[in-house]
Amino acid sequence: xxxxxxxxxxxxxxxxxxxxxxxxxxxxxPHGITDQVIQNEMPHIEAQQRAVAINRLLSMGQLDLxxxxxxxxxxxxxSQNAGSVSFYLSKMKxxxxxxxxxxxxxxxxxxxxIWSRDIRYxxxxxxxxxxxxxxxxxxxxxxxxxxxVAASKKKVxxxxxxxxxxxxxxxxxxxxxxxxSEFVEVLNQQCFKFLQSKAETARESKQNxxxxxxxxxASSHEVWKYICELGISKVELSMEDIETIxxxxxxxxxxxxxxxxxxxxxxxxxxxxMKLYRAVNPIIPPTGLVRAPCGLCPVFDDCHEGGEISPxxxxxxxxWLEF
Amino acid sequence: xTQAEIKLCSLLLQEHFGEIVEKIGVRLIRTGSQPLRxxxxxxxxxxDQVKKALCVLAQHNLVSYxxxxxxxxxxxxxxSRVLRMLRYPRYIYTTKTLYSDTxxxxxxxxxxxxxxxxxxxxxxxADRLTETMEDGKTMDYAEVSNTFVRLADTHFVxxxxxxxxxxxxxxxxxxxxxxxxxxxxDMYLVxxxxxxxxxxxxxxxxxxxAGEPKAKRPKxxxxxxxxxxxxxxxxxxNLDRFHQHFRDQAIVSAVAxxxxxxxxxxxxxxxxxxxxxxxxxxxxxxxLSSNEIFRSLPVGYNISKQVLDQYLTLLADDPLEFVGKxxxxxxxxxxxxxxxxxxxxxxxxxxxxxxxxxxxRCARIFRLVLEKKHIEQKQVEDFAMIPAKEAKDMLYKMxxxxxxxxxxxxxxxxxAPSRTFYLYTVNILSAARMLLxxxxxxxxxxxxxxxxxxxxxxxxxxxxQRVEAIIASMQATGAEEAQLxxxxxxxxxxxxxxxxxxxxxxxxxxxxxIQVDETIFLLESYIECTMKRQ
Numbered sequence: 001x002x003x004x005x006x007x008x009x010x011x012x013x014x015x016x017x018x019x020x021x022x023x024x025x026x027x028x029x030p031h032g033i034t035d036q037v038i039q040n041e042m043p044h045i046e047a048q049q050r051a052v053a054i055n056r057l058l059s060m061g062q063l064d065l066x067x068x069x070x071x072x073x074x075x076x077x078x079s080q081n082a083g084s085v086s087f088y089l090s091k092m093k094x095x096x097x098x099x100x101x102x103x104x105x106x107x108x109x110x111x112x113x114i115w116s117r118d119i120r121y122x123x124x125x126x127x128x129x130x131x132x133x134x135x136x137x138x139x140x141x142x143x144x145x146x147x148x149v150a151a152s153k154k155k156v157x158x159x160x161x162x163x164x165x166x167x168x169x170x171x172x173x174x175x176x177x178x179x180x181s182e183f184v185e186v187l188n189q190q191c192f193k194f195l196q197s198k199a200e201t202a203r204e205s206k207q208n209x210x211x212x213x214x215x216x217x218a219s220s221h222e223v224w225k226y227i228c229e230l231g232i233s234k235v236e237l238s239m240e241d242i243e244t245i246x247x248x249x250x251x252x253x254x255x256x257x258x259x260x261x262x263x264x265x266x267x268x269x270x271x272x273x274m275k276l277y278r279a280v281n282p283i284i285p286p287t288g289l290v291r292a293p294c295g296l297c298p299v300f301d302d303c304h305e306g307g308e309i310s311p312x313x314x315x316x317x318x319x320w321l322e323f
Numbered sequence: 324x325t326q327a328e329i330k331l332c333s334l335l336l337q338e339h340f341g342e343i344v345e346k347i348g349v350r351l352i353r354t355g356s357q358p359l360r361x362x363x364x365x366x367x368x369x370x371d372q373v374k375k376a377l378c379v380l381a382q383h384n385l386v387s388y389x390x391x392x393x394x395x396x397x398x399x400x401x402x403s404r405v406l407r408m409l410r411y412p413r414y415i416y417t418t419k420t421l422y423s424d425t426x427x428x429x430x431x432x433x434x435x436x437x438x439x440x441x442x443x444x445x446x447x448x449a450d451r452l453t454e455t456m457e458d459g460k461t462m463d464y465a466e467v468s469n470t471f472v473r474l475a476d477t478h479f480v481x482x483x484x485x486x487x488x489x490x491x492x493x494x495x496x497x498x499x500x501x502x503x504x505x506x507x508x509d510m511y512l513v514x515x516x517x518x519x520x521x522x523x524x525x526x527x528x529x530x531x532x533a534g535e536p537k538a539k540r541p542k543x544x545x546x547x548x549x550x551x552x553x554x555x556x557x558x559x560x561n562l563d564r565f566h567q568h569f570r571d572q573a574i575v576s577a578v579a580x581x582x583x584x585x586x587x588x589x590x591x592x593x594x595x596x597x598x599x600x601x602x603x604x605x606x607x608x609x610x611l612s613s614n615e616i617f618r619s620l621p622v623g624y625n626i627s628k629q630v631l632d633q634y635l636t637l638l639a640d641d642p643l644e645f646v647g648k649x650x651x652x653x654x655x656x657x658x659x660x661x662x663x664x665x666x667x668x669x670x671x672x673x674x675x676x677x678x679x680x681x682x683x684r685c686a687r688i689f690r691l692v693l694e695k696k697h698i699e700q701k702q703v704e705d706f707a708m709i710p711a712k713e714a715k716d717m718l719y720k721m722x723x724x725x726x727x728x729x730x731x732x733x734x735x736x737x738x739a740p741s742r743t744f745y746l747y748t749v750n751i752l753s754a755a756r757m758l759l760x761x762x763x764x765x766x767x768x769x770x771x772x773x774x775x776x777x778x779x780x781x782x783x784x785x786x787x788q789r790v791e792a793i794i795a796s797m798q799a800t801g802a803e804e805a806q807l808x809x810x811x812x813x814x815x816x817x818x819x820x821x822x823x824x825x826x827x828x829x830x831x832x833x834x835x836x837i838q839v840d841e842t843i844f845l846l847e848s849y850i851e852c853t854m855k856r857q
Contacts, residue, residue: 184708203583210633248708251691252683253674256642283577283643287672287845288838289758290679294765295839303768311768312775321828 018042018053023062023076032066032073098125102133106143106157113146113156186232187245192254194218194226195279217258217276220246246277256280293320324352324402327763332405334770339408340379343368347376351386351400358397383437384559407562409766409840414565418479425470428452430479430560438483438557441471441514475511478599481561482510514556567603570848571595574645574664577671581643585626589634590646592619593659604855606662612653628654643667662852669755669849672842676758677726684709685717689726689749697730697746718747725757752853759846766839773832780825787822790814 025033025041038050054074057063066073105122106114120130134157137143145155195218202216224242227233249255255277262274289295293316294303303309311317324332332352336345350366351357357365363373377398380386385405388398411434419427428448433439439447445467452462474480484503571594579587596619597608617631626634635657638646645664650656670693678686684707691707692698698706704714721727732744777784790813797807814822 181708181710188708208630208633209583209585209637213637244706244708247706248687251687251694251707253686253690258642281580282671282675283580284573284668284671284675285580286679287675288835288840288842289672289762289765290676291838292765292769292835294768295676295761296680300761300764305771311771314768314772317772321831 015049015053015056018049019057022053022057022074026063026074026076032064032075034071034073036071038074098123098129099133099136101125102130103137103142107159109158111158111162113158115154115156119157183233184245184248187227188248188252190227190230190232191223191242191245192249192279194223195249195255195277199279217278220275220277223277243275246275249277253282254279293317325760325763327760327767328402328406329353331763331767331770332402334767335405335408338770343372344376344379347373348380348385348400348405351398352402352405356389356397356399358395362398406763406843409836410844412837413569413840414560414562417565417568418474422470422474425452425467426474429467429471429474433480433558433560438559440554440557441468444558445471472513475513475558478511478561478564480558482512483557483559485555485557563603566844566848567598569844570661570665571598573668573845574659574661577664577668578638578643578645582637582641585624586634586638588621588624589616589631589638590659592616592621593646593657595619597659604852606852606856607647607658607660610649610656610658613655613657614653616657662856665845665849665852666751668845670751672845673726673751673754673758677721681717681720684713685721688714688717689721692727692747693749693751697748699744699746703747722747726754728753752850755846755850759843759850762839762843762846766836766843769832769836769839773829776825776828776832780821783818783821783825786818787814
């Protein structure tokens with residue numbers, strides 16, 4: 001008579017129990033637990049059962065598998081994600097792991113979005129599969145495509161409910177991928193007028209030169225407040241935006257900038273210094289060469305005596321002489 | 324010498340000196356230094372004429388000579404000196420503002436004659452001034468001499484190098500060409516002359532200087548036979564000093580534009596104080612203490628010492644960096660940064676040309692690239708806030724006109740274009756040179772157009788000249804009003820109109836030449852001082 005081998009199952013070897021224990025452990029150590037820790041907790045469970053439990057938790061999406069320099073870590077997924085995951089699980093009951101993987105990658109990209117080629121690199125899936133999956137996900141309204149302002153043909157994907165980052169949409173200067181040049185021009189002129197009038201009042205005050213010069217300066221904070229009060233902008237503008245506009249004025253040669261050290265806490269100071277701007281005049285009037293027609297002539301290189309175009313029959317000169 | 328420069332030199336020489344001198348001059352400019360016989364042979368002119376032409380050119384400092392070994396004398400033309408002839412009107416006008424009519428005429432005579440002795444200058448100028456004065460008044464030689472001495476003291480005129488007086492009686496044969504030397508100290512030393520006399524009015528045939536007995540006439544001729552006391556001491560206009568003055572003017576006006584009138588006056592005072600002490604090519608003026616500046620301010624400006632100090636601090640802190648502080652003794656030592664000032668002026672000229680030719684957006688991109696030194700195309704769009712397409716277009720246009728250049732930085736050894744960084748950069752020196760070349764060609768064009776306009780209307784001009792001569796002679800012989808009227812009507816109204824238009828056009832073209840010359844001055848000064856620094 002053969003002995004029936006009875007496998008003695010330890011009392012809490014129920015798979016669900018194991019999983020619950022592991023989840024509890026993860027909650028205890030929110031930074032993640034290693035396999036060693038689980039083993040220590042439940043020494044009577046065989047490695048195989050442990051592995052099965054962990055795999056189930058992973059596939060359900062309740063645990064995150066991370067790699068550290070010591071080995072593998074298991075971490076509980078935080079509740080928010082767990083919530084959305086269950087939401088998505090309910091939608092993706094039938095989806096395969098590939099879609100989950102792609103979704104994971106897009107989620108990781110945050111609000112900067114990720115390009116389809118990058119998804120391909122990260123998931124190692126073929127292009128056709130990727131495209132199918134992306135279309136699927138889009139139809140399920142889980143992700144959306146946002147056109148990048150940098151390269152107009154490129155589309156980046158991000159989660160449906162996220163706001164795209166400024167670097168993708170271009171921030172305040174872009175509305176629907178179009179660069180708003182008139183808006184920039186208007187802001188440009190308004191800032192310049194403000195600085196000009198400030199310089200005028202300073203000049204007319206006729207006090208000693210030091211005070212005159214200091215009062216003709218305006219900090220970037222002042223300009224920002226003025227523009228906000230003017231209310232010509234529909235979009236909320238930050239101080240950095242105003243500083244980029246003021247920089248364009250510097251490149252127009254109409255404004256100069258100095259940086260002074262300011263106490264932390266004075267209004268408008270960033271990291272202990274403030275930028276001051278002042279309207280200036282150009283240092284020379286338009287130079288002599290451009291007052292002659294030859295200075296602006298588009299066919300200058302073709303002009304020589306005796307040719308089709310020559311000083312004797314130059315039409316630009318004739319027009320200019322008739323002024 | 325570039326083609327444009329040679330063309331311009333040939334036009335100038337032809338206008339001022341005539342065909343033969345032009346031929347010789349251009350030949351010398353083109354081929355460098357050559358001996359006399361080679362010039363005569365190559366240009367096909369007779370030796371006599373070549374000698375005369377070289378004489379004229381040497382008198383005006385346009386040609387220099389050198390004795391080589393084996394006794395061959397070679398002549399070399401100074402192309403840059405020929406181009407200075409464009410600037411004569413500006414020199415004369417400057418002297419007029421500083422030393423009034425007397426000074427103006429002195430410098431004019433010196434420029435037109437190349438080199439003159441002091442007594443000759445004084446005599447000529449006195450005569451000219453006397454003509455313009457009212458009847459009965461004459462110009463005293465002493466006044467003219469005084470102005471001359473003042474000009475020499477401020478270094479606007481200088482002595483020409485002369486033949487050294489050899490003390491030892493060298494028995495050997497005289498060298499084929501004398502070597503001229505001038506002692507630094509003697510350059511502005513005015514010889515002690517007692518020039519007594521008054522300017523003489525040029526007598527026309529019927530103007531009788533009443534009371535002048537005819538017996539005196541022969542005496543004047545004998546006057547000329549007396550030996551001139553300062554024979555051999557010739558004077559010429561010191562162009563470098565004028566250039567220094569122009570440069571100072573440009574700096575002062577730049578400061579006035581950027582700051583206010585008082586600051587520019589302070590800078591003018593500082594420059595005036597260092598006129599004599601600093602050489603024209605120095606990068607900085609001598610340090611001047613704030614006390615000295617306070618003492619040397621012009622009399623009308625009564626600002627207190629404190630205010631002056633404040634102004635000086637403001638000037639030193641200004642981003643323009645024209646004035647720098649070099650020490651604290653004497654209330655603060657300040658220098659003027661001449662090289663930096665010239666560089667700023669040249670950069671401003673470049674920016675102004677870009678703005679007028681391509682538009683203010685292009686000017687924005689140009690200034691952006693100037694400030695960032697090297698910048699990528701993508702960054703240009705971001706910083707300048709200009710839509711990508713337009714920014715690209717403007718960058719390429721400026722690149723094709725050689726205002727900008729590209730710097731390649733490869734990422735891979737095979738320099739593949741897709742894996743290379745392309746950075747835009749502006750090289751101010753080469754852009755300045757390119758613009759200078761364009762200026763030369765522009766002036767040549769303007770001169771040609773002026774000559775063309777004059778040639779077109781030559782017939783009309785000749786007619787008007789004849790009519791004027793007839794009227795003048797008839798007025799002299801006392802003709803009636805009616806006859807004068809008749810002669811005047813020989814020129815019809817539309818012809819008069821044409822003459823008016825011609826005069827206006829020629830004046831406009833002339834003025835434009837002088838304006839372009841101002842640009843040339845700034846660019847040339849900048850290029851010169853940068854080359855010297857390297």
